[in-house]
Amino acid sequence: MMAATAVVLAVALDTLFGEPPDRLHPVAWLGRAIETLDRDWPAPRFAGVGVVAVIVALAAGLAGGVTAVAETIAAPLGVAVAGVVLWLSMSRRRLLAVARECLDRSGDLAALVGRSTDDLDPARRRSAIAESVAENLADGLVAPLAGFLLGSVHSPAAAAAGTAAVTAIDALDATIGYPDRPLGWASARTDDVVAFVPARLAALAIALAAVDPGAVWRARSTARRPASPNAGWPMATLAAVLGVTVEKPGAYRVGSGSLPTTREVESAITVVDRAAWLAILVTALLVALAPLALQRGSHVLGGVG
Secondary structure (H helix, E strand, O other): OHHHHHHHHHHHHHHHHOOOOHHHOHHHHHHHHHHHOOOOOOOHHHHHHHHHHHHHHHHHHHHHHHHHHHHHHOHHHHHHHHHHHHHHHOOOHHHHHHHHHHHOOOOOHHHHHOOOOOOOOHHHHHHHHHHHHHHHHHHHHHHHHHHHHHHHOOOHHHHHHHHHHHHHHHHHHHHHOOOOOHHHHHHHHHHHHHOHHHHHHHHHHHHHHOOOOOHHHHHOOOOOOOOOOOOHHHHHHHHHHHOOEEEEOOOEEEEOOOOOOHHHHHHHHHHHHHHHHHHHHHHHHHHHHHHHHHHHHHHHHHHHO
């Protein structure tokens, strides 16, 4: 229950304050640190493996270590620190706010989608917003929650470490994770493995939030079109829910139908928001129930012994 309290704290902080500004955000600091490593190395593929190992170990070790020290002072303090780590790793309020700003053309679309958008017409701008909110639901919320859930079975410190490790892997992929570059190959492949389950859980959350569970099944025909083995699933599921196509020019077309209208993108943002809350609720419940299930399982095994 204490670990579940950390989830509640993280969500409360995100709802009340959103994310800290970049100059104060540890994940932004991490991204800048990774950028300094993006250089010509004598053995770039080997160096890329080392960069992943060092960055993930440092992020997980720092988050887990600070939380463990806090636990030794007082158990509730450790839970609070774990909640802050999760808050700093997740993105719900900011993602949706930026998406809405981009829709009314007051926001920086390039920052949301992570690529140049100067040559996009209005329809493809709307498409970029829809696909980005779906993909970022997986990377920016479901994946950190999954890392927290797995670690919480052991302790708040392990939960914080799991969240930080997942966030570091996502930051590595976003910064240098280009599979056609030797240095970024390890980052991209590591992210593919870590994001495999969260991406599909995000797709399921989108379908359930839209009260359209069959959308995941309908999405399967186009979900594999993007080069990423994961990003296509939440995007294709959202497109199936809306009955539209989302497109990255020259790369892929996902879904069926026309490019989304403004109203359909507004619906996409609403569905992703509901999916985010569903993922948070399920995570909090699982974090609360996991220790009870483990305790009951140990009693059963003890009785058999």
